[in-house]
């Protein structure tokens with residue numbers, strides 16, 4: 001791990017845990033303990049879990065698996081973050097608060113304290129005829145607050161799954177100074193092959209940031225079959241880690257010097273822009 005002149009760490013290892021989620025919450029939580037330990041032993045400083053790591057994915061499961069925060073699952077995150085001294089991005093869990101349900105990501109510091117709680121903003125209500133219909137909003141309420149956290153390496157922004165499709169969220173995070181965006185998510189066998197990697201690469205190139213997306217592994221027997229392919233994309237738009245479909249951990253070294261080199265070579269961040277772009281709409 002290298003230091004630059006100002007003593008700021010310019011490289012750190014990110015691990016994505018592509019966990020095989022089972023219907024048994026206790027077994028999912030046991031896996032969190034062993035897999036975070038493994039990631040930390042390989043030098044990861046920031047570790048991320050997938051969307052719905054403690055519960056099968058589906059609106060019918062959310063009320064049954066939902067927890068208050070703090071609660072059983074976030075307590076485990078706090079303990080393992082502290083035990084292994086890592087920043088732990090806790091994928092997401094169905095959260096219950098005031099009789100409402102949210103799809104919520106919590107992040108823990110290496111001392112075990114909770115840094116943030118992010119509730120998925122853009123709910124997944126889609127209808128592709130004959131292919132996929134899914135209405136998260138039947139059960140879930142949306143969040144309305146973007147969340148970042150600081151590490152000794154860089155600032156990190158959080159989104160969940162469908163949030164990845166909203167380019168402006170990534171832009172706001174970039175303007176806030178984030179150099180890494182992490183999206184726990186679970187695309188399926190229709191949207192996964194079509195858009196999962198494309199969206200990550202698009203967000204990365206648009207903003208010249210690192211983008212990571214963490215999925216559960218694929219289980220053909222699940223009612224919602226996840227695409228998997230947890231991946232890390234660099235600011236040049238290259239996929240530098242990709243998990244395939246099985247349970248595994250993938251790693252990449254996030255290189256902030258490389259990020260700043262890219263920003264110098266193609267200085268879109270310094271580009272002068274009009275305050276308002278005017279549109280000349282020619283009508284026939």
Ligand SMILES: *[C@@H]1O[C@H](CO)[C@@H](O)[C@H](O)[C@H]1NC(C)=O
Pocket residue numbers: 109110111112113
């Ligand atoms: C734990 O770490 C966080 C983040 O570095 C810091 O803000 C917080 O004050 C620490 N809490 C304790 C109890 O040391």
Ligand SMILES: *[C@@H]1O[C@H](CO)[C@@H](O)[C@H](O)[C@H]1NC(C)=O
Pocket residue numbers: 131132133134188189190223224225
């Ligand atoms: C994707 O998920 C939806 C919702 O569970 C399901 O209806 C659809 O069949 C899935 N598509 C594929 C190809 O797995």
